[in-house]
Structures are given as structure tokens and as C-alpha cells.
Amino acid sequence: xxxxxxxxxxxxxxxxxxxxxxxxxxxxxxxxxxxxxxxxxxxxxxxxxxxxxxxxxxxxxxxxxxxxxxxxxxxxxxxxxxxxxxxxxxxxxxxxxxxxxxxxxxxxxxxxxxxxxxxxxxxxxxxxxxxxxxxxxxxxxxxxxxxxxxxxxxxxxxxxxxxxxxxxxxxxxxxxxxxxxxxxxxxxxxxxxxxxxxxxxxxxxxxxxxxxxxxxxxxxxxxxxxxxxxxxxxxxxxxxxxxxxxxxxxxxxxxxxxxxxxxxxxxxxxxxxxxxxxxxxxxxxxxxxxxxxxxxxxxxxxxxxxxxxxxxxxxxxxxxxxxxxxxxxxxxxxxxxxxxxxxxxxxxx
Amino acid sequence: xxxxxxxxxxxxxxxxxxxxxxxxxxxxxxxxxxxxxxxxxxxxxxxxxxxxxxxxxxxxxxxxxxxxxxxxxxxxxxxxxxxxxxxxxxxxxxxxxxxxxxxxxxxxxxxxxxxxxxxxxxxxxxxxxxxxxxxxxxxxxxxxxxxxxxxxxxxxxxxxxxxxxxxxxxxxxxxxxxxxxxxxxxxxxxxxxxxxxxxxxxxxxxxxxxxxxxxxxxxxxxxxxxxxxxxxxxxxxxxxxxxxxxxxxxxxxxxxxxxxxxxxxxxxxxxxxxxxxxxxxxxxxxxxxxxxxxxxxxxxxxxxxxxxxxxxxxxxxxxxxxxxxxxxxxxxxxxxxxxxxxxxxxxxxxxxxxxxxxxxxxxxxxxxxxxxxxx
Numbered sequence: 001x002x003x004x005x006x007x008x009x010x011x012x013x014x015x016x017x018x019x020x021x022x023x024x025x026x027x028x029x030x031x032x033x034x035x036x037x038x039x040x041x042x043x044x045x046x047x048x049x050x051x052x053x054x055x056x057x058x059x060x061x062x063x064x065x066x067x068x069x070x071x072x073x074x075x076x077x078x079x080x081x082x083x084x085x086x087x088x089x090x091x092x093x094x095x096x097x098x099x100x101x102x103x104x105x106x107x108x109x110x111x112x113x114x115x116x117x118x119x120x121x122x123x124x125x126x127x128x129x130x131x132x133x134x135x136x137x138x139x140x141x142x143x144x145x146x147x148x149x150x151x152x153x154x155x156x157x158x159x160x161x162x163x164x165x166x167x168x169x170x171x172x173x174x175x176x177x178x179x180x181x182x183x184x185x186x187x188x189x190x191x192x193x194x195x196x197x198x199x200x201x202x203x204x205x206x207x208x209x210x211x212x213x214x215x216x217x218x219x220x221x222x223x224x225x226x227x228x229x230x231x232x233x234x235x236x237x238x239x240x241x242x243x244x245x246x247x248x249x250x251x252x253x254x255x256x257x258x259x260x261x262x263x264x265x266x267x268x269x270x271x272x273x274x275x276x277x278x279x280x281x282x283x284x285x286x287x288x289x290x291x292x293x294x295x296x297x298x299x300x301x302x303x304x305x306x307x308x309x310x311x312x313x314x315x316x317x318x319x320x321x322x323x324x325x326x327x328x329x330x331x332x333x334x335x336x337x338x339x340x341x342x343x344x345x346x347x348x349x
Numbered sequence: 350x351x352x353x354x355x356x357x358x359x360x361x362x363x364x365x366x367x368x369x370x371x372x373x374x375x376x377x378x379x380x381x382x383x384x385x386x387x388x389x390x391x392x393x394x395x396x397x398x399x400x401x402x403x404x405x406x407x408x409x410x411x412x413x414x415x416x417x418x419x420x421x422x423x424x425x426x427x428x429x430x431x432x433x434x435x436x437x438x439x440x441x442x443x444x445x446x447x448x449x450x451x452x453x454x455x456x457x458x459x460x461x462x463x464x465x466x467x468x469x470x471x472x473x474x475x476x477x478x479x480x481x482x483x484x485x486x487x488x489x490x491x492x493x494x495x496x497x498x499x500x501x502x503x504x505x506x507x508x509x510x511x512x513x514x515x516x517x518x519x520x521x522x523x524x525x526x527x528x529x530x531x532x533x534x535x536x537x538x539x540x541x542x543x544x545x546x547x548x549x550x551x552x553x554x555x556x557x558x559x560x561x562x563x564x565x566x567x568x569x570x571x572x573x574x575x576x577x578x579x580x581x582x583x584x585x586x587x588x589x590x591x592x593x594x595x596x597x598x599x600x601x602x603x604x605x606x607x608x609x610x611x612x613x614x615x616x617x618x619x620x621x622x623x624x625x626x627x628x629x630x631x632x633x634x635x636x637x638x639x640x641x642x643x644x645x646x647x648x649x650x651x652x653x654x655x656x657x658x659x660x661x662x663x664x665x666x667x668x669x670x671x672x673x674x675x676x677x678x679x680x681x682x683x684x685x686x687x688x689x690x691x692x693x694x695x696x697x698x699x700x701x702x703x704x705x706x707x708x709x710x711x712x713x714x715x716x717x718x719x720x721x722x723x724x
Contacts, residue, residue, distance in 0.1 A: 324720045
């Protein structure tokens, strides 16, 4: 009787170990990293097939697909990290069509020398975010680049979902007269990340708002199936998002400064950094545009959801051949709210 | 008092606006120049023009440090940044200022130059400490507000005995620029540029005090009201200027008394005097050569003077022929009078310097006010 003894492999040292080039070489070390870290954390029936692709049942209807690369610096910030951010970001991009997100893929570019302990923390945060959202990570990839050629970890996630029958949410559907809603406090993510910048460190109780918004979207769509536009104001903030929609829909917009939900601490941080909260990134907020007769119902539905409790109607869509987004200032004047010029902050998502 | 919303109160603004409209004499016009880019920015961002009667017009002055920096000095900085192993540190606004041939520090960075944006001069000193084998140059610009921090950096570098830190000094002085504007032929020849009074600088005045403006008020018979950068400060200052003009007064008044005194920050002034001395002449974009309008590093600190260390040449680069930055900086033209405004010159692709900084007259008008012409 002889039993073939499986080749012994020392378990990965998640305390002191570091990523090295063999972890991306396609050999045994890579297989071990996948087994002991990724499969263990993300565990689901599709991943367990252990193929180069995931096979899953496809529902009837219109599918949506979105992809997003995450390069945030620093990797860990108040309220989150690159891991949960990469799950939330793609789920939100899928959900902004009104879709129910179904599956995610995750692709990692790791830098040689990156601590395995940090990688584990990131992967577990992703796994938790995916479990909480009910959207499994079904396939993935890992590459390792030499030291100095990456910045710790870059993560690309792709998501697919299915749009319920009768829902048609799209950036070109804003019409004059429509109301503009935002789902809560603006600028939290950008300020939280900024507070850790090496030459900028300041103390704040602000945490990133990173969150998966598909539950909120489902509640919104159930209350008002004919939502015209949904978009999450990430990089470039609300100002940039609304300018994109104005151009797509060939309309103008008017915002009312006094109605914009912004925390005092965010206002204060922006004030001394010389930033405008309208251009600061969010990772758990959305802007919605709907017909005026639907606005109150949508507002109530959003406020009833924990991720939309601070929802406010902040403006209206107007006719404007120049597609300007304008703002009535609390001060009593009027101004353009323009596209973001250059970059306010490097690498916030 | 948290100083975020208190000076942006819409109801108070309306009160002041009512007073301005009631007191402004309908038979005359009021041409008021806000010298500082900070005021220009506030006027555009809060839509102050909407609150003023038609006969009160704001003229944007040259008080935007990025805007008045001649392209030749930016070219100098780009050449410095391209030296092997050199780290050039600068404030963020400077990165996008166009020099010759469409080059900018941002583009030089993309081509491999080590250009780093810093929030303070102290960060540049820190970078020098952390990179002892490399030369670190701080590209210093700005009016009297940013000069003391540069002086502090030089003193720090001396105390630390840093051999790899130097400053490319481009600090300029507010009073000489105002005098230059008031002595310009456009002002002197009646009718070309009417200029009835000034809103005086906010932060600059915290350093130099209100005393230096007394000369202009007296010599040129122009009222000056020093004002903070919040929109209510600006409104109040406009009202004070209207009152002075109605009463035939030409005095220095201080609206920004919560921060500005007559003598200013004497400690900062002494520090600046310790490290810097006057340049005989300095080129300003838009104003040309202005005598005694800028500072250079004193001989005793020459070890920290990048102009000495790297033998920086004088480079003169003419502005684009169609660019009206010069006239706009002197208040002779408005941004929308320039053919390039909003066509080939935009904040994303600035041709002239006034389109670069958010404090520049063109960028402020483009970003916040251009719906007015479109309407």
C-alpha cells in the first residue's frame, strides 16, 4: 500500500512574507498564492471550478458590463482601502444603469516586495465587500512587476449585471424641467484620502463614503421606474458628472448652492486646501435625474434607504444651447460650475 | 465663528447691495480695480457682479503671482528641471504655465524632469534633506504673502547646513505694481482707462500693513479700501469706495481690520529684509520692466541663490501676438475682449498666463462667468 505523498509546500508567510517575482510566474508559487489567498478569501462555486474562465448561467434580458482600474494612493485610508473600493466602484458603475450586478472579475498587478500581510488585508476587504453586496468575484488574474515599476497594488475589476425590463436609464435622457437629486454628503472620500497625503497630513474624523449602491438603486427603480439618469460622481466630483450629463443630453442645469449636502468638516478642509467640494471625489454617492412629477416620490424612496438618508433635490435641468451647468450661489449671484481643469488631486480611486 | 460661511451670508449681501445701489450716484460711473487675484476669484465665484448696479464696474488688476511671471522665468525653471538629478519644487499653479514652444513644467515632468508640487516652502527643504545627493531648487514666486515663508526656508537650509538646496527667487512687490499702473500712459491720458479707486490686497496687507497704500491715496488721489477675500468683505469694500468717491475723499480705509493693522507683521518684514534685497528692475508679464518691483537674495545668502549656483541666463519670450494678457493685467481690456479667449485659450490649454491660475482674470471669467456673454 503506498499513498503518493503530496509535495510539501510551506504555507505562505502572511506575517512577514513579501510578494516576489515567482508569485506571477505561472508556477507553483503563483498557484499557492491563488489557493491560499484569493480562492480562500473569495470562495464561491464559480471560482472553485478552477478554470481560466468562470462559467455561470446568464439570465434573460439586457446585460451591462463595466470595468474600472483602481490605483488609489494611499492603499489604506479612513473608511476603506483599495480592496473594498475596487468592488464598490465597479458594482456602482454597473448599478448606474439600473442593473442588478451579478458577477465580478478581479485582476491584480502586484509590485515585487509588497508585504503579503497588506495584500491579505486588501483581499479580505474585497471578499467582505463582495459578500456584503451579494456579488461574487468569479474569476481573476495576478501579475507581478519588478520593484519600482508599480505602486504596491493596482486592481482592475470588471462587473456584469442585468437590467430589469422596462428600465431605461441613460446619460442622454435629462430633459428641461427635470429635477436633480444627490444621495448624500459630498466630498467625503476625496477629503479622507487627502488627509493622508505625505506632504499634507491633517487630522480629520471624515471617513471615505465607499459603498455599493445597487441596493439603493433597486429601491429607487422600484419607486420610480422612469428615472432618466443615474451616475456616481467619483473622480471630478459632482461638477464634472453633471457637466458630462449636460453635454450628453444637450441641456443646461441650475444648482442651488444652499441645497447641496456638504459636511462642515469637508467644507473646512476644502477651504484651507483651496479646493471646491463640488470637484472632490465620492465613492458611495449618486446623482439622479427624473421628471419633476416623480421627484418627491424618488426623494422619499432614497431617504428611506440607509445609503440615501441625506438625499436632497439640488437643482433643475434647463434648456441651454451652451450646456452650461450654473449655480445660484447662497450669496445671491450666479456662476458657471465648469468641468474640472487639470487635476485637483492625484490618484484618489 | 468658523470663518467658512459667516462672510458669505446671502441676506447680508443683499443689504449691502441695496446700500450700494442707493448710494451710487446714477449720474456717474465707478471704475474700481481689485488688485488681487484672490478678490477676482471671489467676485467671479460668488457672482458679485450680479449684485452691483450697472454703473459700478470692477476692473481686474495684476495681483495674480502666476499671471505676472514672465514666460522667460518659466523657461529658466524648465531648463533647470531638465538638469540631470535635479529636483525642482514649486507651487501647483505653476505647473501648467506655458513658456516658449508650448512647453510647461507639467510637460517637462512628463518628459522625465523631476518636478514636484509642494504646498509650502518647508516641504522643499524637507525634500532636500531626504535627497542629500541631489540638488533641490525651490521655484519661489508670489507677492509679499509668500515671501516670508521663502525667507524661512532659506534660514532653515542655512541652519541645517544644506549644500543641495537653493531658491530661484521671483518674489515681487505689490506697491510698485500699483504705482506702475497709476503712472501708465493709459491712466494718465484721460479716457483710455478710467480708474477711480482700489480694493487693496487682503493677505499681502496682513504682512505689509495698510501704511504703504497711504502714498497712492495721497499722491494719485485714489481711495484704497483694504478688504478680505470673502465675498461680504468685497461687497463692503465696494460700498466704502462708493462713499469715499461720493464725498470726494481719497483715503486708505481698512475693511479687513480683523487681520490687517497699519504696520502689518513687523516680524515677517524684518525676516524678509534680512534675506532679500530690492532688484533694480524686474520684468512683469503685461506690465513690462518695472523698476524696484522685485526681490533677490542678499549676497550673504548667495549659497542658497539658484541664480548664482546655476548661472541662470536672462531669457525674454514674447507673448503670443494675439494674446491680450498684458492689456488685461493693466485693466485696459477685459478677458472677453481677447480673440483667443475661450477659443484657442482655455483653462485646459492656456495660451496666456491669465488663463492658468484660478486667480487669473481670464480663468476666473471662463470658469465662473462666461454664461453672461452666451446669454
